[in-house]
Amino acid sequence: MHGSPAPTPPVPPAPSHGSLTVLQGAALYVGAVLGTGVIALPALAANIAGPASLLAWLALVLLSAPLAATFAALGARYPDAGGVATYVRNAFGERASAIVGWCFYFAVPAGAPAAAMFAGAYVAAAVGGGSQTVLLTSVALVIVVTAANALGVTISGRLQVVLSALLVALLLAAVAVSAPHARLAYLHPFAPHGWSAIAPAAALLVWSFAGWEAITHLAGEFRQPARDLPLASGIAVVVVGVLYLAVAAASVLVLGPAAGQADAPLAQLLVIGIGGKVRIVAAFAAVLLTLGTMNAYFAGAAKLGAALGRDGALPRWLAAGSLAGDVPRRSLGVVAVLAALATAVVAWAQLGPKPLVLVTTGSFVTVYALGTAAALKLLPRGSAAHRCAGIALIAVAALCVATGWFLLWPLVMSACALLYLALQKRLQKRRDARLRGARRKVAQTDG
Template sequence: MPRTGLRLKSPDQMVSESGTDLEGHGLQRTIGPFQLVCFGIGAIVGTGIFVGLSDTVAEAGPGVIVSFVLAALTCVFTAFSFAELGGAIPVSGSSYSYTYASLGERAAFLVGWCLLLEYGVSVSAVAIGWGQYLNELLGNTVGWRIPAALADAPGHGGVVNVPAVVVMLLAAVLLVRGVRESARATAAMAVIKVGILVLFCAIAFTAFKAGNLTPFAPEGIGGIGAGASLAFFSFIGFDAISTAGEEVRNPRRNIPLAILVTIGCVALLYCLVSVAALGAMPWEQVGGKPAALSLIVNHATGSTLGSTVIALGAVVAIASVVLAVMYGQTRILMSMSRDGLMPKVFARVSPKTSTPVANTWIVAVVFAVPAAVVPLDVVLDMTVIGTLAIMAVVNICVLALRRSHPSLQRRFRVPFHPVTPLLGVAFSLYLMYGLPLVTWVQFAVFVALGLVLYSCYGRRRSRLAHTGPQETTPEPAAAPATPAATGATGAR
């Protein structure tokens, strides 16, 4: 049974309350499995690989390949946990809701607070990277670039990053039009950017030289570990799939399936891109360079035509990440608002478009500010540490929910429980360890502010505190696990 002294919300209560706002206006289940996988790829593949690859290479050298593998392993272990929880509790709150059901309201609020880093701050980071490739594309096609004063943050030669603000506002416009339109746009953009990365690999492998991969680890094991912490940013976003829990058809099946397919495809693609990139060009010439993939294609082909295609793909890819991640942030704030932990405005759904319009515009405007004036490296580190902390908690949630709700219906079960969730926690903490001390200090201050906000606002206004947990009928006994249910999704 759930522990006493904690405000725990039962999974059944979450599901029964999902789908509508406080005024009865509802979300619509319009997203199918293919669109959901494209949504996952759309949320992941973007700034991390198109822009962040060069920073990761600067830390690890050719060993960046191992860095990507370590980051992928962390995501795979945690993806199993997200798959189990997403199928068992198919609501929009993602890790916030899972924590509410297993570790209590205070922990859930802090997870929701940290999700502002994973989704809100990361969308700022993604938007910042968009401008780099937009400038590359403009320079190659029309011979004109956006002036540095309007394309970079203060301290990096600029005054305000206008492209970053523009792409966030465009994403907001599309999101408020309706989830069906957003899903279609994300699917189209996901197909385009995967095709562009496959094209990059094909071009880069034509210039492959094995000698470029030696010495393999010039910065040693420490460099590979630091590179893995940065490479992890390239995988952030797969959990955004679970934020669509109230708008997906057959969510108990499709959410776990989409999470596992997405992370597998992206991990394979990233490893191919890193091998192709470092084989085509010495790592010293790649590390720290903006628009690195375009630089490598120019080197391999001796012309700017290939880099123009790569830049176009990056502009599309990064725009789709802004769209998907902003979507995830609005749905999490909506869940927190329905629980009374955030202002009611975040829970209102437009009866005309079936989208949280005010919520979307607030998110777009608020997070356009750091996108406009904060350097990319500062935003990246804060996003990574917040996401890793959340992933550690999600793995703990699997362990706690198995204990408190053993008969909860689970279409997917984490294989090799409890070893796999514990490895997910260990890998998350290892990558957090590789981040700079200043990032830890900033994160500690951020969490402390979250605790103050919960004590002053959330704890007093919580709906659960005033109504108490709903009485629910006993959960039906779970069917025996089958190979399909333990290692992959499928009907029981």
């Protein structure tokens, strides 16, 4: 990383000493991808595009299959804590790797307040308290996921199985009990804001499908990464696709025009189907679902930060915990502190979740773009995974266009990453020069 520029040696596959099972891996995937998106984004997407938002959901479900397959194939071949940053490093060198690493690592603390706000809206709808309840919920969620990950990935993996099982049960129940109230008439007009509104709706929904890259940072934690990671990913693709489409369709067909104004659409579906004080149950479930998402992302980001410290893209102090089986507590602490600061800023500025979602997804789109490009270079040509990478790259390019101005944030992160590398190299040259000078003085003294 230091000294004169040189070709970056590939990061070899590390021997796995992990303990994650296929079930725990699938649960982490489901929690990372499904979680908070399903409790709030059907309403936000319907507000932008009306019933036509269902086409955006369908497009992203179809995109998720090749995207998940691409990252699973890379994780199986290179089970390293660096995840996408490692793949990009092997393909394009240290600068591109640092860009990807910074975009992902610093997107998680920015996205955490948005995820927590979604859960907080459910809690506030159930118990009252408004913005104060939302803030207290957010702080509590950050504390809980930090504590769970500080205990190690085995504990957080077991927790994730319980959370994901609850998630699947809750969503199936909401769809089933509200189905008798569905009305096809709510599909008209299908595109009240024009067909062009589908693109910004899709850009917003990228948040819902971000997560296929998050678990790659934990690839080395699987017992047999080459077998377990693709299997866990495949299970999650099916579960996520079916549930997302079911909930999105139920939101449009049951809530109708009110779907775009619903703060807690999942709770409303349960209330319509069952009645009573289901909002309290939905709030409790929303908190657990948000825990699942934040748990998976905090775990992945903590491992990534340790890998970036190991590779010199972040301070070396963060490198502790980069090996499989180790707990990256220093990196986890940084993520938690940044998430707490972001939560405080959001509360002070009274920002809603939408801008935070778009800023975060802009970073994830950048990670996807460089990750799928790396896959085209690293995966065997002609293989199914290589073809999936090609499809995913084309689709991600379209998402970059749809994301628009919110790509400015990852551009800022990219500039910061490159500046950090340049400063590190300059400092290393100075240290090398001082060391050479000291050696010459010693040699002269000895002479």
